[in-house]
Amino acid sequence: MTEETTGKSVINVVFTTDDEQEAWLISDELLNKRLISAVHVYSFRSRYWWKGELVSAQEWKVEAKTRVELYQEVEKRIKELHHYDTPEILAYPVERIHPRYKAWVEEETRQ
Numbered sequence: 001m002t003e004e005t006t007g008k009s010v011i012n013v014v015f016t017t018d019d020e021q022e023a024w025l026i027s028d029e030l031l032n033k034r035l036i037s038a039v040h041v042y043s044f045r046s047r048y049w050w051k052g053e054l055v056s057a058q059e060w061k062v063e064a065k066t067r068v069e070l071y072q073e074v075e076k077r078i079k080e081l082h083h084y085d086t087p088e089i090l091a092y093p094v095e096r097i098h099p100r101y102k103a104w105v106e107e108e109t110r111q
Contacts, residue, residue, distance in 0.1 A: 038065045
């Protein structure tokens, strides 16, 4: 059996932007403030409805690891730094997590 534990205190926060520089700027701000422990940044193409028009865009998805109790501050900083009127900001609970990884996330987000 693998070593794992529940991840109730850890979440993944995801946001998107059409500006790679903005993705890194927001990521660095969250990292430097110790609101998150790590990020993954992905480039992708998207299609969506916006103000009655079907839009195609090159976007950047940022997935950040943090503690659940920091979500409100993470969301607040993303909104303050993001140029979209309605940024996508999602949080996903972590169901299972390796205990040492969980401890690392918790330690790196201590303020």
